[in-house]
Amino acid sequence: MSLQLNVPLAEKEHAISRGAQWDHIAQTWFLPEEQYDRLMDVDQWIPERNPAIILPNEITIVHANRPCWKCQHDNRVIAIAGNYFYEKDINERDESVWMEQDFFTLFQQISVISGNLASFLKDHYPHFRLGLAPNTTQQYWFNHCAVCNATQGDWFLFDEAGSVFNPIEKEAATKLLLRNFNLKYAPLIDAVYCLGDHLRLINEFAERAETSGENT
Structure with missing residues (x-):
């Protein structure tokens, strides 16, 4: 499973460094399940x-x-x-x-x-x-x-x-x-x-x- 994230444009690079990825089709940020050990790293962007x-x-x-x-x-x-x-x-x-x-x-x-x-x-x-x-x-x-x-x-x-x-x-x-x-x-x-x-x-x-x- 992948977790959808709400990443402001100004924080894009910060989010990428913490494991966030961009879904080009859905036009949204997400964290793939294989990186769920980094959930706390992206916690601020959970919508x-x-x-x-x-x-x-x-x-x-x-x-x-x-x-x-x-x-x-x-x-x-x-x-x-x-x-x-x-x-x-x-x-x-x-x-x-x-x-x-x-x-x-x-x-x-x-x-x-x-x-x-x-x-x-x-x-x-x-x-x-x-x-x-x-x-x-x-x-x-x-x-x-x-x-x-x-x-x-x-x-x-x-x-x-x-x-x-x-x-x-x-x-x-x-x-x-x-x-x-x-x-x-x-x-x-x-x-x-x-x-x-x-x-x-x-x-x-x-x-x-x-x-x-x-x-x-």
Whole structure:
């Protein structure tokens, strides 16, 4: 995967010295994955505000069906997943670092999404969009009911044992569908994730569709 960068013209030579490359077709700067050990060198040119996670350019969308808590319409709900990703954190020397995390997980409480991923979601999953968290002024990316527009909260989809994205049995995991999509550049998000046996069940037993072609 390659990470898109926002390099001002005046900083071009500085960015090149730190590993940035120019995509003549897309007319944008990027850092190729083989140079991700230099992520901190180009951190100032990562375009999104406060991104915490860099996903692979082949993203995984998990599909499930769940009735709306308000109107009982049977909705398709989704979760963004990653087989591996890079996470910004603080090391033992109190320094900011990008660390590779090599495991499968689902992301929730997503507060920031890069422009390329937002465009992809708008085109393919328009009912997954920004909404207010209950009793707060904080906005997150939530599933919404296709009929009554009610927010389908993350707790009922992810956190409650036995919910659609937290299966406790193999049979429940087999009802999920994993679909991969290729984006030209790696998407960024700010979100939380978890570990647990339910993720193993999803990764092992969910149905898998063929990978779809590249999207910008």
